[in-house]
Amino acid sequence: MIRALPIPPALLLAGLLVAGHPVAVSPLGAQTAAVGAGSLVIPRPDLGAMEPGPREKIETLQAALEAQLAEGDLSSDRVREGFGFLGQLFHAYELPAAAETCYAQARSLSPEDPRWPYYLGLVRLSAGDLEGAVEALRAVLALTPDDLAALQRLADVQLELGELDTARRLYQRALDLEPERPAALFGLGRVAALSGDPASAAARFERVLELQPEASAVRYPLAQAYRALGERERAELELARRGEGRVAFADPLADVLPAIATSSAFEVVGSLAGEREGFSEESFLGFVLSQLGSAPGAVDQLDSLLASLREGGAPAWQIGRVEYAIGALLVGHGRDVDAVLRFQAAVRGAPDLRDAWVKLGNAQARAGQFEEALAAFDRALELSATDAATLRKRAAALINLGRGEEGVSDLERAVELDPADRQAWTLLAELRQAAGDPQAAVATLQAALEAMPAASERVSLHVALGDLQRAARRFESAAREYLKALRVDEQHVPALSRLASLLGELREFDRAAEVYGRWIAVEPDSRQARMGEASALILGGRFAFARDRLEAGLAAMPGNLDLKDVLARHLAACPDPAVRDGARALELALELYEAVPTPESTETLAMAYAEAGRFEDAVSWQERLIATAADEAADTLRERWQANLELYRKGRACCDGGTE
């Protein structure tokens, strides 16, 4: 009986992207295929009988979403919007079970976004799941208590459930928000009729018809109320005037669904671009990226759209928005230079498009155009002076221009506005450190740690604080910070690498080797970790274990020449004769020299020949080394080469009697 008001298509499309909606997974009704991390699934209902157009639209989006999930960033707008839009598509094509699955996942990814529980409520309603609809609509109202469409829907469902008192309260709440709201008055009339109060029902229905005369279907329940009151003639009169018009209310999220079924994503983008007041540019862009980010030829098609908009005399604002969308796509394709031109065009057409200014500044900064970036960020901040991220970006541009001291106030304001902006805190600390005030830098990061709600964000701050302490030669404090980071995330590589390095520097070789080992467990292919571990073990005197770990490293990274070099030298010159192995050293050294005939590999080869007892070869290669590289080598190096040459000439292996 109640339906949504007809709204112009463009406005309906605006509803898609949080217009009027200031921004747990249900049972899966459709066959699903697990994709990506966690429990996220992309529903795959049977599309076999579907027309090619709709099927391709769905399959394209499924594939794009699958690719996005494979990237593993489940928090991205593209994934969230992708699940939501796929749900809308399924919903529009009357595949409610698949739609419900998508909406539930969009909701779990964006628990603060009321769109998804609202759609979840709608799709559950259409499936006859009234209790489920109540749960979802209540969730909408918990996020946006004044959402009239959700209030209306919830009241209607409660009425269906026979919960007359609850329905009455909800209708009344809707009337408090919008006095004379026809749909709520109609609901109260229905409650009155069911409560045995036909007089009140008739009064409500009459008022609905005064407010919305086209809702002629209301004349039927009005007639029943008059009949119950014994006013047969009035009842007959109302029946004679009865029509099919239902009570309408604005419901942009519901009304957008038919447009989704019939429009291409490009058409939707064009319409959305024209909705200047309807929704934020972030939401607009979220749609663009989720729908077109993976579409082949998306930029070309948007250019075609742009041409048609220009031909049709579209306002500069609308054209600017499309340019903005194209710029964002180009950034996604790594084409920053082209993106700069598009963003510049965007802000010419839509000079108050704040996010376009920000993105222009970002692209210019990435291109090293810091003066231009600074100007763009200035403009963005004129439009919104309280945007913490833009303040931080402007500070970064200033730092790159050597005007770091000017960035301090931006960063201070940024962390004041958004205490969770870890990057701003870190930059601020770096600036204070660079300004020669390490204590202030440490204090900044300590303040950041106190302000930071998320443990995951604190990990990086602990590392940064450790770095500051280390720079100040407060090694124990530094180690404590790294350990704090590892307590939150035991596999955090920056913390592991810094702690291992610090322990090595403190000559705690065993502990260092242990931390390097943990690092290797996280990153088995890390050359730096392997080399660090070998160094710590050798310096700690654990020669045999060092050999074994180097062999293991080489097995894991057989092409790594650094490891090969270190192992060859270790086998050729280890202080522990039991570890030495001339044959293996020579095998490695020959491979190394063949791959990279450098002074270093030449020296290694000579060392290996000597350990293998082939002193003439050792002498020959050492002489070649000295002849070709001595002029450019440091004195200490030249002296070592010469000393080793003497050893080889005497028929002795490298470095006997001392550690090289």
Added chain:
Amino acid sequence: MARGAAAGLAVLLAGVAPVAEAEEALREVAPDGFRFLQFNGAAGDFLLPEITCAGVALLDYDGDGDLDVYLLQGAPLAGREPTEALLPRPAGALTDRLFRNDLAAAGPAGRRLELVDVTAASGVEERGYGCGLAAGDFDDDGHVDLYVANVGANRLLRNRGDGSFEEVAGAGGADHAGWSVAPVWFDYDGDGRLDLFVGGYVELDESAAPKICRSATGARDYCNPAAYEAAPDRLFRNLGEGRFEDVSEPSGIGRGAGKTLGAVAADFDGDGRLDLYLANDGEPNRLWLQRAGGRFEEQAMLAGCALNRDGEAEASMGVVAEDLDGDGDLDLLMTHLAGETHTLYRNDGAGGFEDVTVLSGLGPPSLRSTGWGLAWLDLGHDGVPDLAVANGAVRAIEELSTAGDPYPFHQPNQLFRGAGGGRFEDVSAAAGTPFTHSEVSRALAAGDLDNDGDTDLALANIGGPARLLLDDSTPSGGWLGVRAVGAAGGDRPGARVGAWLSGAGVRWRRAHTDGSFGAAHDPRTVFGLGAAGAVERLELRWPGGGRSGWRSPPPGCYLTVREPATARRP
């Protein structure tokens, strides 16, 4: 009885008793001789009859005191061969089937059903695409006859009384060539002869290319009935001697058409004349109130039973007209499409109805299913009507399609326990296999197949087997059955039967076979006595206006009450 809306609400809500845990009240039985597989002819053309029609009648065709079973069969459509069908085709000829119940022959030691296929012997080798039927003794010879509504020419099968039937529709003037679903035998003019209403569904031109309709996804799908013109309803007056006169126009019944799928004949306004209520598919329902001179006046809008409480026409299928809230007048209940409810219209006792679905408990549980056949029964003889609903979708169910189901339209049937005062509780989940098993059900007929006083069910499915469900519940009270018959022994549908129960007031029931989609019920009426234990007085009010009474009838048996000749209208 007139009463205001507030008082009506009080009646609805008063005395709502806790609903007992449902037992597995109805048990499927499969007698050896009972095998029937409905053939819907679906071959990929998405023709509306494929997803609409199935039928079953419970009738005592051989007069041996127990109910026999007649089942409608489908046929190939649109010139297709049976071999092109997508669903399994039954063995043997594609004809309707008549199964004789040899219950009596089973002896007093047991009431085991024994059903024998007597189709060939009875001569009812009806090969039309069956979609509805009505059982009644139109020629007043004491032998129940059958009117079979087809997609195409209907058949009037006269029972010769020797176990065989002959087709007489054309000769008698009751022929009807369109697609009709809801025939009803009723003596509207009170002359003692059963007249015939035939509810038309839609105009289906079988010679034309099938309409192409698509779902929201663009896939081929069954057309919404809105894509078709409504077929006209017809009223045939029985002139006696096997002749009928089409009185559709003079009676008013022929004015307008509403895609009728369910029909009941009853005296809704208490003036002693039988009226008609028509459950229409997506169109306003109709209440034809009979006036003097055999004219009918459509009053559903004013009476409040044309549209639901929001003023919307629903896709009405089966209908029950019975006193469901215990206040003595006839309420109306209809089954509908998924997304709509089983909608209950409470009779206000003053000729008006009020949609009280949201207060009945029927709304939420019915939203997910598409209901068709509908019957009330009294499980346990507690005197409170319960409801059985045959369900089956008309659009492919997404989850079933996704799972690769070749015929993704099946849904479980439903059982609702009456809680009194017009409230019901869905107890399907606890009611055993017949209500958890999922099929594409359509027709549902209620009747006492094993003559033990409780109501059993016969179910006809599309593309599946027919099923018989016996009531095995433990009665909480006694029972009394009443069969209202005419002078020659034929049943007299439309008679009102009142039972004054000891200490429990009067309870009114309606002798009928009509209402349920595609089905004919047992014409007998059963009273569950509940705590009352005994009936103090029994009264029958005949369609012709007379009354019959009986004091302290014995419980636990069926009484046959014969209509006195004086009861008939001149």
